[in-house]
Amino acid sequence: MPADSGPAVSGPDSRGPDSTGAISRDEVAHLARLARLAVTDDELDVFAGQLDVILGAVARVGEVAAEDIPPTSHAVPLQNVFRPDVRRPGLSQEQTLACAPAAEEGRFRVPRILGEEQ
């Protein structure tokens, strides 16, 4: 029972548009929450409409692509690009933390983490 088993990357998404193509306000709200975006009620309607248009356009690709065309994720026909297991110089602690808004004890300091625990 893999924790991450679910639909394939390229497979159907249960939250995607249904056969009528309409994306609901609830779905927009859910996506907004996942992206940590504060979206107003009015915007939910606006984005629902806009996302519908985008999804409709993307869906047309599916109509054109025949069975013999595999889904494409990479534009460059390359595979097996590897790096030998050899160390390379990185950044010092000082360099690493130079742009951090806050740091403490050699570590990045971040605000309280709410809601989730890994």
Added chain:
Amino acid sequence: MTTTAPALVDFDDVLARYEPTLGLEVHVELSTATKMFCGCPTDFGAEPNTQVCPTCLGLPGSLPVVNQAAVEAAIRIGLALNCSIAPWGRFARKNYFYPDMPKNFQTSQYDEPIAVNGWMDVQLEDGEVVRVGIERAHMEEDTGKSLHVGGADGRIHGAEYSLLDYNRAGVPLIEIVTKMIPDTGARAPEVARAYVTQLRDLIKSLGVSDVRMDQGSMRCDVNLSLSPTGSGVLGTRTETKNVNSLRSVERAVRFEMQRQAGVLDGGGSIVQETRHFEEQSGSTRPGRRKETSEDYRYFPEPDLVPIAPSAEWVEELRGTLPELPWEHRKRIQEAWGLSDEELRDLVNAGALELIEATVAEGAPAGEARSWWVAYLAQQANMRGVELADLPITPAQVARVIALVAAGDLNNKLARQVVDGVLAGEGEPDEVVEKRGLKVVSDDGALIAAVDEALAAQPDVVEKIKGGKVQAAGAIVGAVMKATKGQADAKRVRELIIERCS
């Protein structure tokens, strides 16, 4: 927050009404020199944020490149677990908001894992074998380490802020996921432990990880569900994390069985959630509700090209697989004529490899075994360290054994030599030299000591002369005492008899 939890159900009562189904996810940190996608070091315990670079910090403009050694390790693990190796696969981004990954996503394999559909035969203590199916083994990267400040016990709950160290972010991880393990009944806790133990031994034998649960280089998540006996309906599972020792694996399974039965008996339902194992109490507490898979919005990693291991490469790697640890043990057991119990004791004491290494240095198996399980085990015990952490090498033990065999040391002196080595006084020969521990078998020195002892005990001399040869023991003892144990006892006895006849 949590409401009052239903009482735990007695383990035997759980089994009377429910069937457990297990699933185990084990994360193994590879011991490659560098991270999964960049050339940063992976050393444990370095100063925070000193093993980082723009790639593992997720800085704009940086690009990941896959570590070939990590792919090889993943394939070898897959092969050792009887998996098929995927001829083509991509990495994916697992998106989530949590500061342990500075990129805001973890690069992982999703629906195209490198190894699928294998198995491992797990042997239980009484010899019963349970075949555990392997669903998949996939490559991913570890996350950074968070330190939560201001809350109780370093937990997030109640913390004021958190501190992040990204040294571990990007270290190669292999996640090994079992298929559902049904029908283990009362043995579920034992099966879980035996599986993790055997997996640890297997990966150690491959030399791809140091698999130290105490240092987090091997971590286990326990999935467990209960279904009413005979119902054939799979129950809702929980996933228990933070299970950091073999014993905890067993305890976590047992606890979840007892807890879930309590909830179900009370008419409640199990919530699909992540729970945390509490080492102290042996219990689990709820963590976050699991996000559904879609919520991670996986998509193919555009910055990494697909991995397509050729059949030749896979076969080449198959050729590098060592003898499996359990087959190896079986061979040793037969070669050394050990009973099952003796073998198990050696394995549990962590002595098997040390004895083998000592034998490889030329010592007879019997003596090598006796040193490691008796005197050295005592020393380790007294010092409170693992046998392997004693400051003596198998080569040094083999040298001591050789000195005894050559008659240069007796057992008592040999122990003093070992003490010297343990005390950091150098190699066995140096200790012999410095402490003057060689057996005295030179007749000149011995005759003087024998004559002195005989003169001191004329009554014993009479007994020996009268035919009571066993009385010579008293004289031998006196000579040994006078020579601080360094006399060759056999030669001393011969001299006594000679001089009394």
